[in-house]
Amino acid sequence: MFTETEIKLRITPKTADSIKASSLVDSRLVGCWQSSMILNQYYDTAERDLARAGVALRLRIDGNRYIQTFKHSGSGLAGLSVRKEWDWYLDSPELDTALIESNSWPAGLRELDLSHIEPIFRTDFRRTRGLLRWALHGRTVEAEVAIDQGSIATDAGFEPICELEIELREGPETAVTALALELANTNSLMPCDLSKSDRGYRLLGFCSGIAHDDREELWRGSKISSVVLGLGRSILNDVVSLSEHFFSFRDHESFSKLHLKVIFLYSYFHLFDFVKFRIKKFRELSSLAGRLLDESSHLSQIANSEGFDSGLASRILSVFIEEHLWGQLLIGFGDWLFSYELECEVQEAGNESFIDESLESWLATEAKKTTSAIRLWHKKNTCKDGGRCAESELNPIYRLAFLVEYFDECFGINKSHQNPDLKEFLLYEQVEAVPTYLSWKGSTVWLAIERLEEQAEQYVQGSAKGSDS
Known part of the structure; x- marks a missing residue:
């Protein structure tokens, strides 16, 4: 053997x-x-x-x-x-x-x-x-x-x-x-x-299946370093798996899910930009993810189109591969995660850590930063071109969707709404006319923002009480 x-x-x-x-x-x-x-x-x-x-x-x-x-x-x-x-x-x-x-x-x-x-x-x-x-x-x-x-x-x-x-x-x-x-x-x-x-x-x-998810449903009590590693592996595995499935079957479902995971990959680098490991490489990957998202802004239209054009979708993804962007980003991210995992093991053996902040504290802070960014962004109304936003301009919305997708069990976001698929609402319908939805104060998005702010505070307070008992 x-x-x-x-x-x-x-x-x-x-x-x-x-x-x-x-x-x-x-x-x-x-x-x-x-x-x-x-x-x-x-x-x-x-x-x-x-x-x-x-x-x-x-x-x-x-x-x-x-x-x-x-x-x-x-x-x-x-x-x-x-x-x-x-x-x-x-x-x-x-x-x-x-x-x-x-x-x-x-x-x-x-x-x-x-x-x-x-x-x-x-x-x-x-x-x-x-x-x-x-x-x-x-x-x-x-x-x-x-x-x-x-x-x-x-x-x-x-x-x-x-x-x-x-x-x-x-x-x-x-x-x-x-x-x-x-x-x-x-x-x-x-x-x-x-x-x-x-x-x-x-x-x-x-x-x-066409995608897998090996992350924990509940992150409470985890170290941030393990969450950074676990979420990174999960998102990368899903992007690779979905792209393989799409190129084999040319189906609408895997393409739509792939588009969603590319957005989450982009959000990952922004949410975890505080990680002090191979910083230069991490920033290069973040730049590649941003470039991929900007150059694929029309993917959302294809992903949500009733008359899905598999040939057009295949050609667009093939261009990303032919221009080396796909391989540089995914192989580079895999290399970074692999090295990060090995270094985490060394740090753990020496009772050290890249990050001292608790997961609970980080989540509460990030939730407040995200909701504040959405309010400021909406006030400035930076979207041009007839109300449609470029993908990179939707960063605050994507950060909110990321938190809902991967931490909703901590915050209870989905359970607080009639719509069980809030992330799809945010990422698909929201992209088409963000200012219109945000101008309606009672919209699902604003309810999510208010709920997130409220739950973030309760979450960190509850964690603090738990640690004192």
């Missing part, structure tokens, strides 16, 4: 050629590029017991080698995954489940009748790979760069493969995202959290 650390990025054939010709890659290449056809058969039961348990079983033919692989699902972030893997080199292309030790199986599969395992889909592709070696912070790094081009074939459908994988062989885990980020500066890269096996299962109709 070994731990596989790799980052997976979707590319185009043009980008594949660009990477192979890159001076960055060439300067670190050990030997020459090698190319071979790789044939893969995946196995599971008819009930998809392995997939449900988060494991994958594969038999690979690579030249004259037969390799049986058993993988556990691992943690992922912006294409980066870390997971356990077992490999066996066989004498023939015949699956041998007896090689898998019982303690390698998840607990729920240890009584599984292995005779029920059968072939379910194939992934066949040409792999062009090269070994890179370089130094990072005084340490030697070795990584295999692989470009895979081929297809996934199931009884239910077919999907092309064109991916870049960077797998760590030696050195710190941060080296993988650091290299991907360097490549993202000059190449069109799209982080991909779905493995080839995940995509095969999705073609068969088995998937966990």
Whole structure:
């Protein structure tokens, strides 16, 4: 058993050629590029017991080698995954489940009748790979760069493969995202959290959903550093997951949700701009998020249009990828979060912290700042162009929506209104005519503002009483 650390990025054939010709890659290449056809058969039961348990079983033919692989699902972030893997080199292309030790199986599969395992889909592709070696912070790094081009074939459908994988062989885990980020500066890269096996299962109709949310429902008692990390991971994972889903299915639902998460990503950098870790990088990411939001101002019209134009939406997102903005922002944010998590662990071990302020105090202060900003902004009525605001001018509204989305359990915002989907009201209908809605004193927005101000004060007072008792 070994731990596989790799980052997976979707590319185009043009980008594949660009990477192979890159001076960055060439300067670190050990030997020459090698190319071979790789044939893969995946196995599971008819009930998809392995997939449900988060494991994958594969038999690979690579030249004259037969390799049986058993993988556990691992943690992922912006294409980066870390997971356990077992490999066996066989004498023939015949699956041998007896090689898998019982303690390698998840607990729920240890009584599984292995005779029920059968072939379910194939992934066949040409792999062009090269070994890179370089130094990072005084340490030697070795990584295999692989470009895979081929297809996934199931009884239910077919999907092309064109991916870049960077797998760590030696050195710190941060080296993988650091290299991907360097490549993202000059190449069109799209982080991909779905493995080839995940995509095969999705073609068969088995998937966990188009977005996931691993944040806690209640943040009370958490450290701000853990909230910064948890929310960052949650938003980034959702943006990556939704963009993958949209490019596969071109559906209105995932595009609308993606637009919402891009807004939350933008708000994240403004809400947590007090974090004193890799400040220059954090500000660069904030600038990229602002640029993405400004350049996608027309996405709200597409997202909320009754006659959704999937082709236009695809072209707009493709431009963000082709201009390197998408890869720089998402890979860069993943790299920042990964480094931040490691540093938080070091600080915690030394009983230190980036941030001394309590979460409760920060939330109350932020709520007051946000509502005050909305009142001032409305008074100035900065929106031009016939009452429609540019996306960046809606920052106070977005901050309010962010607080409602991620902290409503603390403040009780949604429970205080008839409208259960306040964030959608704020972000979709509100964008069309903010001044009109705010000019109506009894609107849902003003009720939310007043409720937020009231609850912020009660929240911090209640927390103070709790700490005294």
